[in-house]
Amino acid sequence: MKEKMKILLNGMFKENPVLILALGCCSVLAVSVSVSGGLGMGLALTFVLVCSNVVISLLRNIIPSKVRIPCYIVVIATFVTLVEMLMEAYLKSLYDSLGVFLSLIVVNCIVLGRAEMFASKHGVADSFFDGLGMGIGYTMVITGMSVVRELFGSGTLLGIRIIPEGYQLSILTQAPGGFFLFGCAIAILVAAMAKRGKKFEPKMGCDGNCAACHSACDERKEAEVK
Amino acid sequence: MKELLTSVSPHLRSGRTTQKIMGDVLIALCPALIASVVIFGPRTLLLTLVSAAACVACEYIWERLMKQPVTVTDLSAVVTGVLLAFNVPSTMPVWELIVGDVVAIICVKMLFGGIGCNFVNPALVGRVVMFFSFTADMTTFDAPAGTIDALTSATPLALIRDGAVGWSEFPQILLGVHGGVLGETCAVALILGGVYLCVRKVIKPIIPLAYVGSCMLFMWIFGSPQPVIAVFSGGLLLGAIFMATDYVTTPTTNTGKLIFGLGCGLLTALMRCYASSAGAVTFSILLMNLVVPYINDLTAPKPFGGVEAK
Numbered sequence: 001m002k003e004k005m006k007i008l009l010n011g012m013f014k015e016n017p018v019l020i021l022a023l024g025c026c027s028v029l030a031v032s033v034s035v036s037g038g039l040g041m042g043l044a045l046t047f048v049l050v051c052s053n054v055v056i057s058l059l060r061n062i063i064p065s066k067v068r069i070p071c072y073i074v075v076i077a078t079f080v081t082l083v084e085m086l087m088e089a090y091l092k093s094l095y096d097s098l099g100v101f102l103s104l105i106v107v108n109c110i111v112l113g114r115a116e117m118f119a120s121k122h123g124v125a126d127s128f129f130d131g132l133g134m135g136i137g138y139t140m141v142i143t144g145m146s147v148v149r150e151l152f153g154s155g156t157l158l159g160i161r162i163i164p165e166g167y168q169l170s171i172l173t174q175a176p177g178g179f180f181l182f183g184c185a186i187a188i189l190v191a192a193m194a195k196r197g198k199k200f201e202p203k204m205g206c207d208g209n210c211a212a213c214h215s216a217c218d219e220r221k222e223a224e225v226k
Numbered sequence: 227m228k229e230l231l232t233s234v235s236p237h238l239r240s241g242r243t244t245q246k247i248m249g250d251v252l253i254a255l256c257p258a259l260i261a262s263v264v265i266f267g268p269r270t271l272l273l274t275l276v277s278a279a280a281c282v283a284c285e286y287i288w289e290r291l292m293k294q295p296v297t298v299t300d301l302s303a304v305v306t307g308v309l310l311a312f313n314v315p316s317t318m319p320v321w322e323l324i325v326g327d328v329v330a331i332i333c334v335k336m337l338f339g340g341i342g343c344n345f346v347n348p349a350l351v352g353r354v355v356m357f358f359s360f361t362a363d364m365t366t367f368d369a370p371a372g373t374i375d376a377l378t379s380a381t382p383l384a385l386i387r388d389g390a391v392g393w394s395e396f397p398q399i400l401l402g403v404h405g406g407v408l409g410e411t412c413a414v415a416l417i418l419g420g421v422y423l424c425v426r427k428v429i430k431p432i433i434p435l436a437y438v439g440s441c442m443l444f445m446w447i448f449g450s451p452q453p454v455i456a457v458f459s460g461g462l463l464l465g466a467i468f469m470a471t472d473y474v475t476t477p478t479t480n481t482g483k484l485i486f487g488l489g490c491g492l493l494t495a496l497m498r499c500y501a502s503s504a505g506a507v508t509f510s511i512l513l514m515n516l517v518v519p520y521i522n523d524l525t526a527p528k529p530f531g532g533v534e535a536k
Contacts, residue, residue, distance in 0.1 A: 169325065171358040180333075 004129045011133025018141040019189045023109040027101045028142050029178040035158050038146030039139070040094045041101065044087065046135025048079045048105050049114060053131035056119040063120075072115040073106065080105045110134060145181050149173060244341065248301035250428045254419035255308055255468065261402055261412035266316035270408050274311040276320055280327035281307030288336045302341050306330055309349040309468060312409025313461070313508075314356065315367050322360045326352035346515040347475050350508050357505055365504055367405035383460045383498065386452045399459050410461040420467035429471040432480060436487025437466040437494075444495030462494065465507035475515040482518075482525040489514045 017023045024045075031041045055075050056063075063071045084102055087095040095102065105111060114134055119127040150156055153172030155163035171177045262270045281303040289296045310326050330352030335344045357364050398404060402412030409416075423429045438457050445453035457463075470476065470490055477486050490510045497506035 167321075169355075169359045170361075171355050174358060176358065 004125065007126055007129040008133040008136075011130060011135070012137040012140065015134075016137040016141065016189070017110045017113075017134050018138055019186050021110075021113070023113055024138060025182065027104065027108065028138075028145065029175065029182060031098060031101050032142050032146035032149055032178060032181075033153070033173050034097065034150050035143065035146045036094060037097045038142040040087075040091070041098055042135070042139025042142045044083045044098075044102060045105055045108065045110070045138055046132065047083055048076060048108075049111050049135045049138075050128060050131040051079045052076045052111055053114055053119040053127040054124055056115045057122060057124045057127035060120045068116075068120065069112075072112060072120075076111050076115070077106045110138060141185065145178070145185065148181055149177065153177060244300040244302060247428055248305050250423065250426050251305050251468070252301065252308065254422045254428075255305075255312070255409070257415035257418045258312065258409045258412055258464070259308070261415040262312070262316075262408045265402055265411060266408060269316050270311075273314065273316065273318065273320065273323060273408065274308055277311035277323050277327055278304045278307035280324045281310070281331050284328055284331035285336065285340075288332060289340075292336075294340070297341060300341060303331060303335075306335070306349045306352075309409070309464075310352045312464060312468075313349065313353040313407050314364065315407050317366060318360075318363055322356060322363060325359070326356040329355045342474055344474055345518075346512055347469050347472050350469055350512050350515075353508055354505070354512070357508070367407070383456065386450070386456050386459070392452070393455075396455055396458075399455060404459075406459075407461065410464045413458040413463055416463040416467055420463075423467070423471075429467075430480070430483065432483040433470050433476060433487040433490075434466040436484050437470055437490045438462065440488045440491025441494045441498075442491075444492050445499060448495055448499040450495075450499055456498065460498075461507040465511055466490070469507075470511050470514075475518060477518055477521045477525065479522070479525045479527060482521045485521050485525070486514055486518065489517070 011017065015021060018025060018028050027041060027045075032038045052072070052075050056072060059071070059075070080103065083105070084095070087098075087102065114130060118130045122130070147157065149172045150158075151162060152169050154170075155161060155165065155168045169177070172181070259270070259274060282298050285303040286296060286298050288294075289298075307327055310330055311323065314323055314326075330348035334346060334348040334351045335341065338344050400413045402410075402415070404411060420429075420431075420434055424431045441462060442453050442457045445456055450456055466487075470487065477483050490507075493510035493513055494506050497509065
């Protein structure tokens with residue numbers, strides 16, 4: 001159980017998909033304008049991530065490696081379509097506010113990345129916790145950013161007015177404000193890690209197979225030297 | 227035993243300090259400040275003082291919090307504050323101006339390591355943030371005090387676009403008795419400040435001349451009805467003399483400075499003729515700020531007797 005907990009926390013902090021792996025930034029920047037949108041997007045992605053991780057993990061010995069990416073896409077697209085249809089039926093306003101970004105979960109790098117890096121190599125239970133951790137990590141970041149952006153950019157929280165009209169920093173609701181906050185969030189995380197004496201080194205779910213890897217990590221360089 | 231350290235040449239020393247240079251810039255800004263007080267009334271003075279004080283306070287507080295040496299006495303924060311105040315209309319609420327100051331000093335200057343490390347002009351980014359956050363307040367220009375219709379008035383640039391400005395209005399534009407932001411309206415005062423800076427050798431006249439000249443030329447090519455009057459109105463002179471000459475964010479060589487000025491002129495002319503005239507100067511200088519490292523690389527002088535690096 002301790003191991004499962006480690007996988008879960010790994011996605012939330014140590015390998016936070018958005019802030020450390022820098023995956024899925026597009027939707028984070030685009031959707032985090034309102035808290036309801038951010039939270040909705042985070043939960044939708046978490047659902048897709050958990051389900052696709054589990055199914056891909058189940059099928060990992062059946063999928064031929066040459067056509068694995070199309071297979072992953074089919075699995076992921078199934079769950080995205082499910083979420084989309086459910087949301088359109090029961091949460092129409094959220095569906096409208098998320099717009100195209102909901103469908104774009106299909107090609108979200110986090111989902112595809114976890115399928116390729118984790119689910120295709122690990123058991124069902126591990127993959128479930130990995131998907132959950134990564135999803136929670138994503139949801140935390142996008143919700144946190146959307147709280148700041150909605151509160152200071154529009155003066156509201158979940159549509160309820162907090163700051164009176166006329167005292168907003170509307171740049172926060174626009175793209176530059178999103179990038180700015182994103183940078184700040186990464187800076188805060190790095191500073192916090194530095195304070196705890198941890199080195200900041202992004203890792204892309206390394207499986208030790210340096211020959212098939214294209215990243216420029218230190219371990220690979222060492223392996224090449226050998 | 228204490229080690230004897232030697233540094234590479236040149237070993238020349240001059241008495242010029244950041245404080246003296248920034249002091250000169252402040253003196254050069256005085257004519258424009260006086261002009262804006264005359265044109266827009268005493269609130270200008272309040273805005274300028276508040277802005278300068280806010281910038282200094284931001285820098286001081288940040289350096290104390292981060293346990294860095296306090297550098298507020300070099301006056302660079304004061305210059306940033308005054309320039310930022312010069313970029314807002316006289317009706318701007320004070321708190322919005324302070325937001326711009328905080329962004330300029332904390333986000334653009336201190337986060338990147340303080341004076342000498344900012345890669346774009348702090349005052350300009352402060353202005354952009356205010357421009358996008360408080361668009362209405364930033365673009366509502368009240369008419370100069372003492373004119374009959376003391377409501378909002380269009381800026382000369384907007385009028386030039388409509389072809390409503392001719393040579394008969396030129397003296398008025400030179401003196402700055404028209405709508406606009408605090409520091410930009412009085413062309414005569416700005417030129418006076420620019421000449422002072424050149425005489426004191428604080429800036430080289432290359433960038434301002436290249437900027438203004440090329441902007442005039444390109445606006446003429448792009449078919450602006452009044453290219454000459456246009457360069458004397460809007461924020462062009464303020465930008466060309468005081469913002470595009472910032473040491474940190476402009477090229478170091480003369481050729482580089484020329485390229486920088488021409489680039490600013492081309493971009494400003496393009497934006498003024500084909501896009502919105504509001505913010506044209508700001509965005510031109512910011513965009514050119516970003517390519518300064520490349521310009522520096524391209525125009526790096528070859529050391530005497532040196533060979534091309536491979």
